[in-house]
Amino acid sequence: MVLQIPRPQSINQSKSDNSQKSSDFTQRHIGPNADDIQKMLDVLGLDNLNDLIDQTVPPSIRLAEPLDLPAALSEYAALGKLKDIASRNQVFRSFIGMGYYDCITPTVIQRNILENPGWYTAYTPYQPEIAQGRLEALLNFQTMIIDLTGLEIANASLLDEGTAAAEAMSMSYGVTKTKADAFFVSQDCHPQTIDVLQTRARPLGIKIIVGDHQSFDFSEPIFGAILQYPATDGNIYDYRAFVEKAHAEGALVTVAADPLSLTLLTPPGEFGADIAVGSTQRFGIPMGYGGPHAAYFATKEKYKRQVPGRVVGVSKDAQGNPAYRLSLQTREQHIRREKATSNICTAQVLLAVMAGMYAVYHGSNGLQAIAQQIHQQTGILAESLKQLGYNITNEYFFDTLRVDLANRSLEDILTACELQNINLRIFDHNHVGISLDETTTTEDIKDILNIFAASSPTPSTSVTPPAALPPHLSRESAYLTHPVFNSYHSETELLRYLHKLESKDLSLTTSMIPLGSCTMKLNATSEMIPVTWPEFGKIHPFAPQSQTKGYQILFEQLENWLAEITGxxxxxxxxxxxxxxxxxxxxxxxxxxxxxxxxxxxxxxxxxxxxxxxxxxxxxxxxxxxxxxxxxxxxxxxxxxxxxxxxxxxxxxxxxxxxxxxxxxxxxxxxxxxxxxxxxxxxxxxxxxxxxxxxxxxxxxxxxxxxxxxxxxxxxxxxxxxxxxxxxxxxxxxxxxxxxxxxxxxxxxxxxxxxxxxxxxxxxASILVISWMYIAMMGGDGLTDATKVAILNANYIAKRLEDYYPVLYKGKNDLVAHECILDLRSLKKTAGVEIDDVAKRLMDFGFHAPTVSWPVAGTIMVEPTESESLPELDRFCEALITIRQEVAEIESGKVSAEDNLLKNAPHTAASLLTEEWNHSYSREQAAYPAPWVKDNKFWPAVGRIDAAFGDRNFVCSCVPMEAYS
CATH class of the missing domain: 3.40.640.10 (Type I PLP-dependent aspartate aminotransferase-like (Major domain))
Incomplete structure (x- = not known):
């Protein structure tokens, strides 16, 4: 006998139907249950969700038919289906290089950062008092980049090496005094970088000159140049003469450098580079068929206001303690708008945190040991290939060889590679590339040699290779000397350090993050688990597509679903x-x-x-x-x-x-x-x-x-x-x-x-599995229900708060969409209360502020999303209502306009545990402004941060430990 289980109905039909949802997962993703949905509808004076949507969304644009998507799957079934798709990928050993390498993610970092919602569900650190952990981790990343590149400042990461190079070109174009409109690109750069540069240059009228840096004579004026270090084929060039000539012409020079090689090679800043860019992917971040990875961008301090993206800096809080924040925020594109030279308003924070912690985990000695091992193995491979009669075209190299195939056909080599489950780089019919990495073993080298040996005996791998780094480019300067890179090498110590930082950050594990236009909703565990599956994570982005059939299925399905959703x-x-x-x-x-x-x-x-x-x-x-x-x-x-x-x-x-x-x-x-x-x-x-x-x-x-x-x-x-x-x-x-x-x-x-x-x-590519899982588990009905509840939650908040804060904009039927703008501008006139005072006071309630002063100055934009439950929405509303009552006490003169709960917020534990207390309010009012706060108190790590001080005293690397004493 088979039980016939009816498919649950949608949640939007009538009062009685509100008890049903589209799938088991939908019930977990959507916060309010059926009874709560009805309570919110009652507050709005509506019978059901259809009434709400009919009055909110113009009928002329409404879909006539439901989305044509596959039926929703359970979490278990979706994971099983995706595992089957993943199994279609073949995980070969890729020695392709080109800026992507297999690496080892320390398990303590994988479990406690990459797989930890306390790190991955946090928001951009615009409210720094409740983001000190992330900001410290990013400062570690910046310090690592500054040390490795030998330059003076670095940002908190960019998207990838190609686009970082494009940002360097744009910055060079903006700051150089020369009237030239040409940019020189070394032919030894990675091909993907060259192509991204050409894409970016075309609409701006920038001429790209791709050529050999050794023969370029500067007869055509250029405003900038980019060089690869080591080159894409592994060669290591001394660029000092080129840099001097470029500077004589008034051009800036960017060097795209492999950061691991910089533990052994002279850093770009020491041979005159103005900008250094690159990828930190090999610092413990899986290849993931292309990403995500944290690129880096470093330059001279005189260009600090032209640096694209974000820069974390050191300031001080209200008690004079060191505190971190995003510095130089006047550069943010939301402010500069059409005067901006870059549209980057983000970073690869999670990946930058991982890369920085990789350096914390290994320290300078550990990184150098990894680099030396890779280099030594590459030297052994080079000598062994020479014994087999092959010509290595590199005079000097770090981890990459360009091999002349001589009398062997490329087809023979590729056939042998496939039998060994190995990928090499193909330069042309006569040359292949081999790039070794942290994971390479002696057995890997033997397998590579077997490919090239054919019927010849395989040479011994116990040879001692001659030096292959240019002696005049050997690194002599110290790096990663700060205590943070020398204190956490046992797992116990690192685990505690990571947990300490995590506890300083408010994330979705703490409370709702109601940021308008930022949609901070549930990132379900089942959606996240496949990201670290090796079938997705260990694949090189340029692996043959015959090995990535699972990814191709994933892309095709996701593209079809997104096409259906968007029309x-x-x-x-x-x-x-x-x-x-x-x-x-x-x-x-x-x-x-x-x-x-x-x-x-x-x-x-x-x-x-x-x-x-x-x-x-x-x-x-x-x-x-x-x-x-x-x-x-x-x-x-x-x-x-x-x-x-x-x-x-x-x-x-x-x-x-x-x-x-x-x-x-x-x-x-x-x-x-x-x-x-x-x-x-x-x-x-x-x-x-x-x-x-x-x-x-x-x-x-x-x-x-x-x-x-x-x-x-x-x-x-x-x-x-x-x-x-x-x-x-x-x-x-x-x-x-x-x-x-x-x-x-x-x-x-x-x-x-x-x-x-x-x-x-x-x-x-690797994080596309998250969206695939979400759509697969929600189905068309679930996605539609989520949208409706997102609109419901926003309207419920608007209705509950409209008597305390005017709702600035509403639609035809006095309703909002999925977010609402609350007008706080009058508070400055009546009580001297700024928008920031409200934002910081919300921290005492355990909430992240909504979007502040955007798109209208003096307002907050609230987006609750569909994932927040009614009790959480009510807590948020009660927090804002309580704050409005605190403002009323200032307005009435009962409380000082200068010394009050809002002006002194946020209140840290340290600021409350003092012998003297000279404020007109109690410590309890400051720390526990609502009953629920006592049960789950989130303590801001620092007091209100002095933003102006941080910009006047710009520091973007780890400060000496004495600063904390």
Missing amino acids: FVGISLQPNAGSQGEYSGLLVIHQYHESRGEGHRNVCLIPTSAHGTNPASAVMCGMKVVAVACDDEGNIDLDDLKAKAEKHSSELAALMVTYPSTHGVFEEAIQEICAVVHEHGGQVYMDGANMNAQVGLCRPGDIGADVCHLNLHKTFCIPHGGGGPGMGPIGVASHLMPFLPAHPVVNMGEELSMGAVSAAPWGS
């Missing part, structure tokens, strides 16, 4: 951050106009409410930004849009629009807005930041958008990782498909493609 025909998974997605989407549009002989179309219309990265991305694509006004309700001013579109009709390239709007409202006129732009020959780019309010209800492709980027780290559950990684794939209409990203190493893209926008062909 687009084509999807590219290559952009590895939201900023990259924005850039790629606009570049697709740029290429489309070029192909039609309308390359003069360069005006990009952008509403004044847009994300700051929008205008920055437009400028990077060579577009001219024209602002479009918003009306008093926060909607795009249709009359102003029409006037601007008419005025710039002949040169109109695109409109960038966020939907629902950045103000948290479903604009009724969105289809007309798209039609106006199309009427004047432009294309519509939709920023997908707010897709969490669209999935299952409406689709960008149906609304009228031509291209849209998706933040998988928002809507589709890839965790924020403390500020990264992210993924920003784009969807496009059929007419834009020919222009999607390509790649120089892997066969993808069409003839009209824009080129590569990321170093790896599918971006950060």
Whole structure:
């Protein structure tokens, strides 16, 4: 007998139906249960979720049919299906190199950082008092990079080596005084880096000169150059003469350097480089078929205000203690907008933390020992291959050899490789490359030699190789001397250090993080587990596609699902951050106009409410930004849009629009807005930041958008990782498909493609399993239900708080979308309370502040997501209500305007445990402002941080231990 279990109904039909959900996993992902959903609907005066959606989302854009996605799977079934897909991948030993190496992730780091939600569910450290652990870990990373590169400052990481090189080119272009528009790229750079540079240069009118640095005569003026160290084929060159000539011409020199090699080689800063970039992937981060990995960017201190991305710096708190924060935040793209030279507003934080901790784990001696072992093994391999009659074309090398095949055919070598489950790099029919790594064993070397030996006896691997590093480039300077790199080499000590840092950070393991436009929702354990499966993690991004059939299935299914969800025909998974997605989407549009002989179309219309990265991305694509006004309700001013579109009709390239709007409202006129732009020959780019309010209800492709980027780290559950990684794939209409990203190493893209926008062909491929799991476990009904509850939760918060804080923007029926903006501007007038005072006081309640002063100064934007339960929503509302009552006491004169709970927030344990207490409020009021706080108190690690002091006294590396005494 087989039990017939009926499929649960959707949660949105009627009051009685609210007790049912789409799948077992949906019930775990969506926070409110059926009874709580009904309670919230009652507060809103609505019968069911359909009523809410009918009154919130314009009927003209609503989907007529449910999403056509596979039925939802249980967590167990989804993991089983994905394991079957993973088994289609073949994990060969890859000695391909090209910036990617197998490595050993110390298990204490894997378990306690990579697999730990206390690290991966935290948000960008914009509220530094509750992010001291992450900030310290990032400062360790920056110190490691400064020490290894020999330069003065480093940022908190970038996306990958290719895009870091592009950022270096852009920075060089912006700061050099020369009028040259050409950038020299050594032909010895990795091919993916060269291609990304060419992609970035094209719309800016920068000429890329690819050539041999040894013969380049500087007859054509250049503003900058980039060199690979060691070169992509393994050769190690002395670049000092080239650097001197470039500087004489007024150009800046960037060196793309392997950081592990810098433990043995003279660092770039010591031979004159202005910028150093590269990847820290081999510092304990799995290859993951391309990512995510933390790139690095280091330069001279005089360029500190031009450095792309984020820089962690040291300041002090209200008690005078050292404290960390993001420094020089005036550089953030949300502020600089169209004046920005970069659209990067993120970092690869989780991966940078891992790489920095790899250095903490090993210390300078450990890193040097790893590098020396790899180099020695490479030397043994080189000598043994010579004994077999092969010519090694490298005079000097670190870990990579270029082998002349002489009389052996490439086909013979590749056949032998396949029998040994080994991948080598193919340069051409006569040359292959071999790159060794931390995991290489003597047995691996013997297997490689067997491939080349054919019928000859295999040489001994016990030979002593001659020195293969240039003697004049041997490193003599010390590095990683700070105590942090010399104190935690036992697992006990490192475990405690990691736990100490984790305890200083507020993450989703503590409480909700209600940031508007950032969608901090559940990152389910079942979604995360496959990330560390070796079938996904141990694959080189340039492994033959015959070995990656599982990944290809994963990509195809995810692309199809995202196409169905968005209403687009084509999807590219290559952009590895939201900023990259924005850039790629606009570049697709740029290429489309070029192909039609309308390359003069360069005006990009952008509403004044847009994300700051929008205008920055437009400028990077060579577009001219024209602002479009918003009306008093926060909607795009249709009359102003029409006037601007008419005025710039002949040169109109695109409109960038966020939907629902950045103000948290479903604009009724969105289809007309798209039609106006199309009427004047432009294309519509939709920023997908707010897709969490669209999935299952409406689709960008149906609304009228031509291209849209998706933040998988928002809507589709890839965790924020403390500020990264992210993924920003784009969807496009059929007419834009020919222009999607390509790649120089892997066969993808069409003839009209824009080129590569990321170093790896599918971006950060290994974390795509997270979004695959999410969609597979939710199904179409579950995804739709999640969207509806996200809208419900936001409206419930807006309703509960509207008597205390005005809701700035609402839709036609007095409702918001999935987020709401609360207006706190009056508090400054009535009580002298700043928006930051409220943000810091929320920390005493155990909450991260909502998005502060954006998109409107003096407001907070709240997005609860669908994953937060009703009790948690109520705790958050009660915290804000209590704070409003505390403000009222200031307004009435009962409490001092200078010395009060808000101005002194956050309250640390140390600030309360003092003998003297001279405040008008009690210690208990400060520490335990609500009953639930006593049960689960999160203590801010430091008091309020002095931001101005940190910028005046800029320090971006580990401070001496005396500073803490």
